[in-house]
Amino acid sequence: MDPFSLQNKVILITGASSGIGRSCSVECSRRGADLILIGRNHDELMKTASLLDPKSKVEVVTEDITQTDNLETMIARNVLILGKISGFIHCAGIEKTLPLKKHSSALYRDIFEINVIAGFEIAKILSLKKYKDETASFVFIASVAGMVGEPGKAAYSASKGAVISGARSLAMELCRSNIRVNSISPAMINTPILEKMFEDIGEDASLEITREHPLGIGNPEDVAYACVFLLSDASKWITGTNIVVDGGYSAH
Template identity: 30%
Template sequence: MTTENKTVIVTGSSRGIGKAIAIAFAKTGANIVLNGRNPIPAELIAEIQSYGAKVHTILGDMSDFDKAKQLIDETKEVFGSIDVLVNNAGITNDKLLMRMSEDDFDQTLSVNLKGTFNTIRHATKVMLKQRSGTIINMSSVVGLVGNVGQANYAASKAGVIGLTKSAARELAARGITVNAIAPGFIETEMTDVLSDKMKEVAVGQVPLKRFGNVDDVARVAVFLSENNYITGQVINVDGGMVMNG
C-alpha cells in the first residue's frame, strides 16, 4: 500500500520516535494525525505541512477508552478513512521491584498496553468496513528479554507483543495487517539523560557498537505500511542486540 493521500495516526507523536514516524509518513504524502497528552509543538506542525501533507492534531491520553474513541471518530470525520495506526504513546517509570508501587505498575500498563488496546479496539471498526488497514504497535527489546528496574515496562511491552499477534490473527481475513516494532537503544531524550558510563555499558551490549536513531525506527514503520503480506511479526530495530535464532 502506498501511503500517498492515505490517513496515518501516530499516537505520542510530539517528540522522539513518534515525531520521526509522523515526519517520515508526511514525506510519503500521507495525511497525518498527531496525538499527545500535551499541545503539539507548532514547529512540528509546520514541518509536516512543509512536505505538503495535511495535518490534524487531537490531544488526549490513550489510556482513556473514550479519548481513544474520540481520536478514531474525529480522524474518520476529518479525513474519511484510517489507513495506518501507529501506537507509539508510552511511558516509563523505572524502579526495582521491591520499591515499585502498585500505581507505578498500573499506570505503566494502562498507558503502554491498555492504551494500545483502546485505539485498536476503536480503529478496527473503521478498518473492517474498509477491508484494509495497517496497525503498527511500538514494543521494545525489553519486552523480549526483560531488564532490571523495568518489570512494569517490560510487562507492558511483552503484552503489546501478545496483543499484536492476537489482533493479527483476528483481522487478517479482512486485509488488515498488525505488526510490532521493538526498538533497542535509540538516541532520544530518554537516552540523553544517561551518564557516559551507562551509555558505554549499553553500547557494549549492541553488536553494531552504537545506538540507533529515530529515523531507523521510522523507516521500518513506513516499510510495514507498504507491505501487505507481513503480519503478526515483531521487527527488532536494535543493532543486533537481541537475536532470535
C-alpha cells in the same frame, strides 16, 4: 506504483510530540500520507506538524489517550475531516527503570494503561468498518525489553511483552477485516528520554549501554523506516510478526 508509497493513506500516530512518534510522523508525511497526530503536549505536537511535508493534510489532537471514554469521539471527528484510517502507529509510552522493591501496583497500572491498554482500545475502534479504509495496517512500538530480561524493568518489560503477544492475537483476529497487525521492538534509541537517562546514570554506565549495541545507539528514523514499510503495500503479506530494530543488541 511505488509499493513503499503512503499516498492516499490516512495514518493515526500516538506519541507524535517527540522521539520515535515525531520521526514516524515526518517519514510518513514524506511518503505522501495525511496524518492525525496525537499527544499530550500541544506545543511539541505543533512543532512536529511544522516539520511535515507541506502537501500532507494534518490534524493535531492534544489528548490523554488513557482517558479511553473520549477516544471514539475524537477518532470519529478526525475521520470526518481526513477520511477513513489506513494506518495506525502506537508510539505513546512510558518507561521506568526501578528496582523491584520500588515497583508498586500503581506503577504497573500507569505503565500498562498507556503502553498496552490505550493502544489496544484505539485498535478496537479503528477496526470498525465506519472508521477504517478497505485495508489497514496497525503497528505497535514494543521494545527488546519485551523479549530479553533487563534488571529494573519488570513493569516496563511486562508491558512490552504484552504488546508483542497482544499484537499477534490481534493479527489473527483482524485479518478477516483486511487489517494487518505487527509490532516493532527497538533497543536504545537516541531520544530525549535516553538523554535524560544517560544524565542520571553517568558516563561509565552510559558507555557500557552503548557498547551493548554492536551498531551503536539507534536514531528515531531507524524505527520510523520500519514503520513506513509495515504501513505500506510493500509489506502486504506480513502480519502477526515482531520486527527487531536493535543494532544487534538482542543477538548477544
